[in-house]
Amino acid sequence: MSEVDHTVDDGELSDAQLYARHAPELVRFATVLVGPSGADDLVAETVARVFARAEWAGVRERRAYLYRAVLNEARQSGRSGARRRRREERAAPTERVDAPEVRPDVLAAVQALEPRQRAIVFFTYWQDRTTVDIAAELGITARTVQRELAAARRLLEEALR
Amino acid sequence: MTDLHDPIDDLIRDAVHELVDAAPGPRPLPAITTDAPRSLRRLAVAAAVLLVGGGVTAAVLLAGDDPGAIVTEPDPTVDTTVATTVGTTVDAPGCPGGWVCVDAQVLGRDPDATASRIEIDRGEQDGVVVGLPVMNADGLVGTIVTTFPTTAVVRLMDDPDYVATSGSPGLVVETIRGRGSDRLPTVELDVGPAVSTTALAVGDTIASSGGPDAAFPAGIPIGRVVSVPDRNVVEIEPAADLDRLDRLSVVLGPIDRPATITSVPDDETGAAPPAPPWIDDGWREVTLPDASGAPSITTDGPQHLIELGSRRLIVGSTPYGCCFTSIDAWLDDGSGTWAPIQIGSALGVDPNGGSILGSGPVSFASGDGIAVAAGAEVTAPTEADPDPIARPAVWVTDDLVSWDEIVLPGLGRLTAVAHFHTGWIATGIVDEEQRIYHSPDGRTWTMTLGASGIAIAGGPDVFVAGPTVVVQYGDGSRVTSDSGLGWSEVDDPVDAVLLQAGRGVLGVGPAGPRLTIDGATWEPLAPLPDDLVGIVDPPPGTPVGAALTMDGDRERVALLVDRTWWLGDADGWSRSDLELPQTEWGPTEVKGMTVLTDGTLVVLGAVPVEPGNKPIGTATVWTHEPLGPPPPTTVVADLFGTSGTAEQQCTDAMRAIARPDEAVGTVLEDRTTPIDGVDTRWLVCSDESAQYGVAVVVERAGVRRLAALGLGTLFHAGDDVDLAVDGDRTTVTYRSLVNESGNRTTATTVDGGRTWTVRRPLEP
16 A cells, blocks of 8 residues: 555545545444444445546545445445344354454444444544534535434433443 | 533443444455446346447347347337427427427526426426426436426436336336435346346446336436446436536327326316326326425425415424434415425424424314414423423414414323314323313413323324314213313214314214214215225224315215225225325325315325335325315304294303303393394303303304304403404404403404304403
8 A cells, every 4th residue: 555645635646545545544434334344345345436437537525525435335235234244143143253342232332323323423433523524524414413413322322321 | 513521422432432443454445447338238138128328229128048148129119319299399309209208498407506406498388297207318317396387397317316217017127316416326126037137237328118107218318337336226327417408308208198197287188298107197296395404314204284375384293313303394385386494493393403202293273364283392301300391382373484382381292283163172181181272262272171080092182073073082082062161071982983084074983984074963984995994993004094075076085095095975985096106115104185175185295215214205295186176165063043032042052162051041242233234143142150251152144153252251241242343254352350350352253154263362
């Protein structure tokens, strides 16, 4: 992976440099969305597809675009992913395929949220970003961020206490 | 910045960090293929999906042994340049041969950046109806979502609410789904088991497959595949450049079935377009514009339609997360189009979110120039009060936009409200009692009956038929009243279920359905078809609504059960022609139905368009022109015999509003006034003991009615009573001793056969 000069604007980077700059955080993001297992694949495949799109050349907010693309991908793969997870759990109930260092109740609590709520939780509690900032990143209204965050907090509170 | 000092935030933060710490390192980026699109990738589907590439239209005809093989032939029925309308020839760009199109010009674009909609210069007068596909020479552009006489609104393929389905069930059904202008639309293929396919790949071009009943003709290019996230889902670059639209074609329908649809409202003869496949003759579908401010919010759909003069309001609530609610509302200010309005804060729901689930109105009624909503004002829990606190509340408006909130004493919630000839009746569960409230004006409320000790299983509901109001408690027991003030129990109710059906009440029980219009006589209806017996004991979630509608010159009961519309009377039941759509995310959730005063049939619902904890639905209204002349207006029935002295009439009146065995009426005023050339006699009554207030009996053109009531007040007889007549409005003013201060109270009666009510008390 190539070295990245962080003073350079995203728009001036090559695709490979852009990936090198954002991939670690995108994988963390994807981990909150889909769990540690498969987060790296999700990001790599999503970004590869984005780079292949004709419209990518015209995208200005490249970082936000990548986060949204990963979130969209997580949403779309959610249903088949959930089915796969259930199959895997049935097949190997004592051997979790997900990273063992995460407590199962934490994983379950986060996975009970809607993908968009998981994204908002990531930006709020990992990146410490404001509602307005998150709204801009995800292309939704601040009001939606607030209500989704409130709903997510409540669900997490119930699950984690 | 979110306040994160709450202990729960620390808990969540720790959990998120634990999860993030387990993140794997990034993977090297896979090689990105930049191959030129193949002009004709093979999707072998029997006469279903057409692939279009290199400008050549190819019908795909294979369901055979070799899924990679394909038979391509020029399709002689597809002519991509010439369009024919019935009677005239129009150069409609891209119009497929064999189909009727009308050309259209783009007038403008919706300024709402979250939406992707344009307006075109063709409308209802040109045969344009909701649901028709719109295209240009390059391919599909979008779908008509709103129509006006001379213009229409097109939702483009990249609008987040865009969903369109084409194809033949069992073979291939393709669903096109817009996802906002920053994301490419997707096409999802539902391929039947008998059809063999090969995988779609980047560069393939997808066209609509048509089908015998499809709204889309076959062969309209949809877009080019740019990614294949799933075997049956592809992301597409739309074939038409949606940012540069100019001349368009609206596809009205196939040439060989030009005039089968009658949904053009002005009954134009001649060319008429096909409706969406799930709607038969006469029904119009209107997708309500997004009202939530968040395009993908989970909506419970529109639930209530309130009429006030020429204005109409649709209200729905949107639950989100576990515990919160907001209100979606749309106003038709008389122009015939629905526009979203923000009235949540006026109806007890915080517009910025955070209102606890259950706050806000649950029931609406209108009459006498105002609308009244009933429900609860719920405050969120605090540390001091860990439980949400609900207070019974009503909201009153005279314009459907500004609502005044009135919180009633006690803790609890109102469950229903109805307009009645003496004012308003509301029911609720307050302070652990099932209660009935009466108001002459929607603003001043008096509890008229409190029933403690009754099992609280669902709240009481209220039904009105003519001069009779019936309240059904949660345990099925009922009380009835002709005034809203004095109540008597209904012995052994024979109906398992009551449904408000317009101005009548439908009862359904083991003995079969029956209907009352006047509240006294019940007319038996034909036994319900097997499909409908479920409404006797509806399974949870079964949508049921009832109304009265004219069907030709007969008045019949309309029922909506399980997304199907039925009409019935004493002679039988027939299934009508509205079958609401089912999408892959589930059936349309029907939230309400009604018949407007002009006779228009209305169904409210949400069409699921996206999965979620609850499917995300598009709020939709289906309307149908009146099936006959406008239904009769509500006329309060003649309460009293036509004979008898004034004293006897006053006794009848007082017994109607008070305890039947106790009141003895006295005549306070007996006056005859000409109104619109008709002598109108007024009897102002109280009772001997002056305990039960005042009643006004109106006799006009041989019909005597209980017209206006004072409430639970002591009454000074004699010259304190004034009658004033202004046009068709007659005002009775009298002195009340309700609070020993001698308030002057007015009771206004509006003649005209519809509205009889009492106005608010005057200030001292």
